[in-house]
Amino acid sequence: MTLHDLDPVLVPPKRLAAIGIAAASKSVEFGFLRDQLELSDSDLSKQLKALSDAGYLTSKRTGRGKTRKSWFAITEEGQAALTAHAAALQSLLAPQQAAADGVT
Amino acid sequence: MENTKSGGSPPPFDPESHLSILEEAQKVVADEYALDFGPSWYAPVLATMIGGLTLFNNAQSELTNLLYLGAAGLATVVYVVHGSRRTSIRPRTTGRGFAGIVFVCVVLLAVVIAWGTAISTIGYEDFVPVWATVGWLATTALFLGIRLALKAVRNRRPALG
Numbered sequence: 577m578t579l580h581d582l583d584p585v586l587v588p589p590k591r592l593a594a595i596g597i598a599a600a601s602k603s604v605e606f607g608f609l610r611d612q613l614e615l616s617d618s619d620l621s622k623q624l625k626a627l628s629d630a631g632y633l634t635s636k637r638t639g640r641g642k643t644r645k646s647w648f649a650i651t652e653e654g655q656a657a658l659t660a661h662a663a664a665l666q667s668l669l670a671p672q673q674a675a676a677d678g679v680t
Numbered sequence: 681m682e683n684t685k686s687g688g689s690p691p692p693f694d695p696e697s698h699l700s701i702l703e704e705a706q707k708v709v710a711d712e713y714a715l716d717f718g719p720s721w722y723a724p725v726l727a728t729m730i731g732g733l734t735l736f737n738n739a740q741s742e743l744t745n746l747l748y749l750g751a752a753g754l755a756t757v758v759y760v761v762h763g764s765r766r767t768s769i770r771p772r773t774t775g776r777g778f779a780g781i782v783f784v785c786v787v788l789l790a791v792v793i794a795w796g797t798a799i800s801t802i803g804y805e806d807f808v809p810v811w812a813t814v815g816w817l818a819t820t821a822l823f824l825g826i827r828l829a830l831k832a833v834r835n836r837r838p839a840l841g
Contacts, residue, residue, distance in 0.1 A: 587698075589701055592698060592702065600706040601770055604709075604768070605768040608769050612708055645768075658702075666695075668695040669695045
């Protein structure tokens with residue numbers, strides 16, 4: 577495994593965190609992601625758009641006016657991509673761990 | 681995000697930190713579900729719910745029974761409806777989430793038992809209304825304390841990413 581095996585869409589940490597939260601939940605609200613990731617609305621929108629454009633997230637709007645909320649949920653494609661990305665990260669880590677074990 | 685605008689080369693890619701982001705993301709969801717008490721006015725609403733249900737069970741006239749049941753029912757509806765609308769995350773069912781639900785149920789049961797014990801010790805006729813008010817205030821204070829403790833734990837969590 578090399579860095580090229582990583583999913584380029586999921587490499588930015590904020591994007592990875594966003595999809596990680598979406599993967600752990602049935603759906604997550606925009607404001608919750610913004611507060612947890614400490615991002616501006618525009619920055620988070622960009623990250624979520626990249627994930628949605630890749631087909632990893634779906635979005636749904638509920639409510640009207642002040643109660644309007646945007647909800648995001650991970651797709652099957654997104655779940656598969658995240659699983660593969662996590663496996664690639666584990667593989668990259670394995671030689672480092674083996675080297676560390678060899679030293680100690 | 682890595683800062684690559686300062687002129688130096690970007691920091692080496694660290695797979696361990698990326699894996700820890702994924703682990704933290706899972707914890708964030710489970711913690712949010714377990715540690716989010718809601719607004720402070722949930723405390724008196726919950727106290728009304730518990731007090732109403734306990735007194736309803738012990739009241740001796742039908743009208744009083746209905747009044748207590750009505751108060752408990754109204755409090756439950758307000759809590760459930762508002763709670764479902766204000767939630768910002770819908771968690772998947774996990775062992776950690778289930779443990780949180782069990783903990784909440786145990787706390788609620790303990791408070792109900794405390795109310796029941798107080799009523800049977802003091803006697804229903806003497807219990808209402810002064811002791812009921814004291815019990816309601818104590819229960820509200822207990823939930824406010826729980827809310828503060830949960831908030832403190834929640835606020836210690838660093839931002840992700």
